[in-house]
Amino acid sequence: MKKGKDLFTENLGKKPREPISNTNLLMTITICTFIGMYMIAMLVWGGGFLNPQQFLDLFNNNAFLVIIACGLTMIMISGGIDISGGGVTALVTMACVVYLEDHGGTVAGSILLALGIGLFFGLLHGILVAYLEIQPFIVTLAGMFFARGMVTIVSIAPRTASHEAFLNLKQMRITIPGLGYYGKTGIFIPAQIELGVVIALIVVIAVAIILKWTRFGRNLYAVGGNSHSALTLGINVKRTKFYAYLLAGILSGIGGYVYLLHTGAGDAANATQAEMQAIASNIIGGTLLTGGVGNVIGTLFGMLSLKTITNIVIASGLTKPYYQSITTGLMLCFFILLQSVILAVREKGAIGLLPEWLRPGKKDKNQS
Amino acid sequence: MGSLIKKLTRSQLTIPLFALFLLVVYNLIRDPEFFSIAIATNNDGNTVLTGNLISILNGASAVAILSIGMTLITSSCKGQDISVAAVAAIAGSVFVSVLRSNEITIPVLLLAFLFSCVVSVLFSLFNGVLVAIFKIQPMIATLILFSAGRSIAYWINGGATPTVSSPLITSIGGFIPGIPIPTPIIIMVVFLILITLVLRLTNLGLYTQVVGINEGTAHLNGISPVWIKLTAFIISGVCVATAGCITVCRIGLINHETLLLDAEMDVILSVAIGGNALSGGKFNIYGSVIGAYIIQALTVTLYAMKVPSAAVKAYKAIVIIVIVVFSSPVVKDFVIRMYKKLFKKQPEDEVQAKAA
Numbered sequence: 001m002k003k004g005k006d007l008f009t010e011n012l013g014k015k016p017r018e019p020i021s022n023t024n025l026l027m028t029i030t031i032c033t034f035i036g037m038y039m040i041a042m043l044v045w046g047g048g049f050l051n052p053q054q055f056l057d058l059f060n061n062n063a064f065l066v067i068i069a070c071g072l073t074m075i076m077i078s079g080g081i082d083i084s085g086g087g088v089t090a091l092v093t094m095a096c097v098v099y100l101e102d103h104g105g106t107v108a109g110s111i112l113l114a115l116g117i118g119l120f121f122g123l124l125h126g127i128l129v130a131y132l133e134i135q136p137f138i139v140t141l142a143g144m145f146f147a148r149g150m151v152t153i154v155s156i157a158p159r160t161a162s163h164e165a166f167l168n169l170k171q172m173r174i175t176i177p178g179l180g181y182y183g184k185t186g187i188f189i190p191a192q193i194e195l196g197v198v199i200a201l202i203v204v205i206a207v208a209i210i211l212k213w214t215r216f217g218r219n220l221y222a223v224g225g226n227s228h229s230a231l232t233l234g235i236n237v238k239r240t241k242f243y244a245y246l247l248a249g250i251l252s253g254i255g256g257y258v259y260l261l262h263t264g265a266g267d268a269a270n271a272t273q274a275e276m277q278a279i280a281s282n283i284i285g286g287t288l289l290t291g292g293v294g295n296v297i298g299t300l301f302g303m304l305s306l307k308t309i310t311n312i313v314i315a316s317g318l319t320k321p322y323y324q325s326i327t328t329g330l331m332l333c334f335f336i337l338l339q340s341v342i343l344a345v346r347e348k349g350a351i352g353l354l355p356e357w358l359r360p361g362k363k364d365k366n367q368s
Numbered sequence: 369m370g371s372l373i374k375k376l377t378r379s380q381l382t383i384p385l386f387a388l389f390l391l392v393v394y395n396l397i398r399d400p401e402f403f404s405i406a407i408a409t410n411n412d413g414n415t416v417l418t419g420n421l422i423s424i425l426n427g428a429s430a431v432a433i434l435s436i437g438m439t440l441i442t443s444s445c446k447g448q449d450i451s452v453a454a455v456a457a458i459a460g461s462v463f464v465s466v467l468r469s470n471e472i473t474i475p476v477l478l479l480a481f482l483f484s485c486v487v488s489v490l491f492s493l494f495n496g497v498l499v500a501i502f503k504i505q506p507m508i509a510t511l512i513l514f515s516a517g518r519s520i521a522y523w524i525n526g527g528a529t530p531t532v533s534s535p536l537i538t539s540i541g542g543f544i545p546g547i548p549i550p551t552p553i554i555i556m557v558v559f560l561i562l563i564t565l566v567l568r569l570t571n572l573g574l575y576t577q578v579v580g581i582n583e584g585t586a587h588l589n590g591i592s593p594v595w596i597k598l599t600a601f602i603i604s605g606v607c608v609a610t611a612g613c614i615t616v617c618r619i620g621l622i623n624h625e626t627l628l629l630d631a632e633m634d635v636i637l638s639v640a641i642g643g644n645a646l647s648g649g650k651f652n653i654y655g656s657v658i659g660a661y662i663i664q665a666l667t668v669t670l671y672a673m674k675v676p677s678a679a680v681k682a683y684k685a686i687v688i689i690v691i692v693v694f695s696s697p698v699v700k701d702f703v704i705r706m707y708k709k710l711f712k713k714q715p716e717d718e719v720q721a722k723a724a
Binding site: 133134143148152268276280289325326340341344 | 448498502503504505507508509511512513514515516517518519520522523527633636637640645646647676678679681682683684685686688689692693696697698699
């Protein structure tokens with residue numbers, strides 16, 4: 001039995017290869033599945049899948065979902081859950097359209113309004129969950145009900161934005177140099193992304209940086225992994241949870257505005273079931289609801305996988321909507337079982353079954 | 369007096385009952401006639417009871433039955449089943465498809481119910497196996513059927529919304545001739561009595577709580593957590609089939625998209641409002657049932673106040689937040705501390721007054 005310090009200095013010289021962590025393993029599986037799936041789709045169905053614009057449309061159509069899911073990733077890592085994302089999105093779209101149309105608002109004002117709504121929900125959830133210790137499921141469920149109800153109080157009829165400055169912003173497209181496709185007439189049409197995609201990517205990178213390199217991010221993993229240990233280590237558990245909900249609320253507000261930039265309309269039926277799709281993206285991306293494990297890059301690829309499978313189902317001729325939800329369910333089932341089996345095998349240390357890089361670290365065994 | 373207060377602060381039923389009481393009092397002040405029950409004759413010529421109270425009890429019966437199963441799942445698995453409404457749609461579809469392929473008589477009706485029970489128990493067991501054996505969080509495991517369930521119901525129905533009509537069906541969804549109380553209320557009461565008997569006569573209730581509080585201890589004491597969890601899911605499956613069939617009988621058709629829409633959220637809410645911890649452990653079935661009635665009473669009250677139906681959710685959310693804030697342990701502790709402080713200070717003040 002060696003003392004910790006000896007082990008440390010010994011390892012400093014050799015630097016053995018670190019065994020891959022649960023977070024990275026689950027994320028790697030998701031990324032590989034997505035790339036594999038897309039490759040197969042390109043080979044089998046070709047057509048639309050070879051078109052770069054269709055790939056970018058995955059982003060264009062779902063930028064808001066990525067943003068909501070990023071906030072959810074932080075909450076899920078801290079061991080909580082948020083099912084209010086879709087409701088807040090719908091409320092933001094409706095409130096901003098009504099503000100722009102009926103109250104002579106400006107674009108900057110509407111952005112502030114979106115952020116304000118997000119901030120309100122984040123504060124509400126944060127205080128109730130972190131400081132009053134109410135179950136997050138119930139709090140965010142009430143938040144969802146409140147947001148969905150408020151949408152119809154703001155306006156029952158669906159509204160469309162016709163504000164000039166806003167429409168200019170909405171129609172802003174960013175052309176990707178070098179990518180594109182030849183239309184039917186043989187003209188080269190460059191591939192384009194919307195402004196929302198840029199925002200979504202910035203959010204993904206920012207959240208990834210927060211999770212990886214800031215004290216708050218590391219605290220999140222500690223709190224989600226074991227909140228008692230985190231407390232004894234001197235981490236302010238309540239404040240960490242509070243900030244997670246606050247940030248997720250603000251991200252929901254941004255997500256709502258991005259949704260508005262995509263569709264330009266406020267409707268009570270906007271973003272229905274977005275919260276469940278966000279949860280599904282997180283699960284496929286390898287974030288565990290139990291907390292302590294997860295990564296925002298995985299969430300992005302989880303969302304892409306979820307939407308690609310829908311495209312594949314449509315491309316293979318099963319256009320009825322119920323095939324799509326059944327395949328979504330099957331895909332979720334596959335990933336959930338895969339994760340469960342992998343984690344169970346790693347925990348039990350059934351070493352014979354796994355290649356070396358998958359095995360749990362030997363350091364733990366030496367010490368015990 | 370002191371022991372009564374202690375008992376009240378400890379009982380999980382205090383706050384739900386108090387909330388229900390407040391709702392009733394508010395309605396009585398607003399409209400003294402609100403809870404009056406009238407005797408009327410319906411279209412079929414039966415004497416029936418009508419009134420807001422009856423419609424509250426009647427409307428909540430499906431959610432109340434679902435919340436019984438949800439309570440057991442919540443207690444043993446430390447999580448919630450969000451697929452109950454989707455599975456109820458499947459059970460309802462099976463029920464209707466059996467009824468439509470036969471002439472509707474009482475044996476056929478029972479057979480159809482049995483069939484839908486078997487199907488929903490099987491789907492529930494699918495969730496149960498994921499939760500109990502593969503150790504997946506219940507909410508995530510049931511997300512699979514949440515997203516696929518209504519599509520399976522669509523597939524069973526062949527994409528249509530078939531109707532069933534028969535005097536038997538209307539007597540289950542509405543009134544049995546000669547009995548003035550709506551049948552769903554009777555079914556709900558019978559169901560509750562049956563579950564109470566099962567929990568009282570067997571150790572299931574105790575074992576469920578043990579598994580929910582500490583799985584390891586349960587295992588060491590010879591209780592199999594896997595079987596207890598699966599039993600909870602089986603009972604929930606029966607609840608789901610019953611709720612689905614009642615709802616189908618009430619509206620006379622199966623619409624896979626709208627049958628018990630969003631009921632899973634109401635069910636989980638009623639479990640939480642009933643004072644049950646969503647993190648598992650101790651439970652009280654009556655709390656959940658009271659929770660279901662609170663939600664329905666709230667909805668009926670809001671409708672009576674002429675709140676548009678789409679906006680009801682927002683007001684509901686505010687009331688829910690108020691109830692859960694008051695039942696949160698932190699607020700409870702704070703109130704008890706303040707109460708003690710006030711009561712301890714009084715004698716000191718008196719002593720000081722006497723000394724002066």
